[in-house]
Amino acid sequence: MRVFYLVPVIGVLAACDPAVPDSAAGVGFNTPEYQAQRDAVLQGQTVTGDPLIPPSAVSSEGLPPAGSATVDPATAVPVQTTAQTAAYVPQSGDTADDIARETAAALAAANGNSGVAPVEASPSNPAPALVSNPGISDEQDFQAVASRESIQSDAERIAQNRASYQVVAPTALPQRDADGTPNVVQYALSTSHPKGTQVYSRAGFNLAAKAERNCAAFPSPDQAQIEFLSNGGPQRDRKGLDPDGDGYACGWDPAPFRRAVQN
Structure with missing residues (x-):
């Protein structure tokens, strides 16, 4: 008696199962037709018939040139390309102009383009601090030494050293005072x-x-x-x-x- 109840249930479940598209029937990019067209294009042959990917599915919008920033008209936020993202990370206080200028300068410097003017310092791009280390001697730097010393200054320094030179004559050691205590x-x-x-x-x-x-x-x-x-x-x-x-x-x-x- 239970067998008769299970048969209708199995039929209902089979009807609810969605149909799986057959990739061998020409759906997707792994079909024999797509592979044949791709091989023909790679070999320089002319492909006849309708293409598998219609032209309307491909955007005709051109890519922005490297080093420029595209501003989204809806949000007014610059949209960065992959090269820009690697070269510059925007800060919270930057404007669209700041991001565009700094990104263009960073890309130009990375590509060795010396025709682009350097970017001025901004809150996100502060001027580099000049750090001097007084602990490092510059006596081996001829330009640095020549700028502050000369033959005349060396002669004056030698004369000063000779004038302050003193010869100390040796003296006898002091004698220990005898207090009568055994040593x-x-x-x-x-x-x-x-x-x-x-x-x-x-x-x-x-x-x-x-x-x-x-x-x-x-x-x-x-x-x-x-x-x-x-x-x-x-x-x-x-x-x-x-x-x-x-x-x-x-x-x-x-x-x-x-x-x-x-x-």
């Missing part, structure tokens, strides 16, 4: 044995613990060495700052001063 640098250079080598005898009990306690009172080993040398060192160690008898108090090391002189 640890001089003491380091006067010795040669390394740190930890016993050279002087030390007697007593718990010398290492005593030296550790006494050395804590000095802000640096240099200060401890100065105090050690000021109180009879290195032969005598009255404050117990040199328990191993190497002549260096509180771990002071003369090696950095020796290396500084060698370098």
Whole structure:
């Protein structure tokens, strides 16, 4: 029973389907007739019969010459060609005359046409700013140097340099004022044995613990060495700052001063 209902529906849908034009029947540009006429024209043969594209379908309006602007009479807005579009982009404040002049000048410059007068500066085409870079020297430019210097000016400058030249005589180095304080640098250079080598005898009990306690009172080993040398060192160690008898108090090391002189 359902089969009888489906048959009328299929018939209605088939009737609503629009007809597809047959390209092989002579519609469009891919027909054999069009290809034959095209090949005949390309080979220089005369084509007889009605053309496939009627002349009325082709506009007889000529194209504007390159570098000119066509104004649409309906909107009064210049219509630009492809070459104009590539050469100039209109701005919001430009008039039709501005666009036409600037586009013509841009196209003339691109084509190397020197017969067209340059376009004056406008809001959309400002004058180029002259930028000078004072950081670049022009001493290698003969024209620039010759415009501001001459043989006479060079002679005057040499004379001024000679007049201001002064010879400074060498003088002796100033002597260091002796204040009676031992010089640890001089003491380091006067010795040669390394740190930890016993050279002087030390007697007593718990010398290492005593030296550790006494050395804590000095802000640096240099200060401890100065105090050690000021109180009879290195032969005598009255404050117990040199328990191993190497002549260096509180771990002071003369090696950095020796290396500084060698370098």
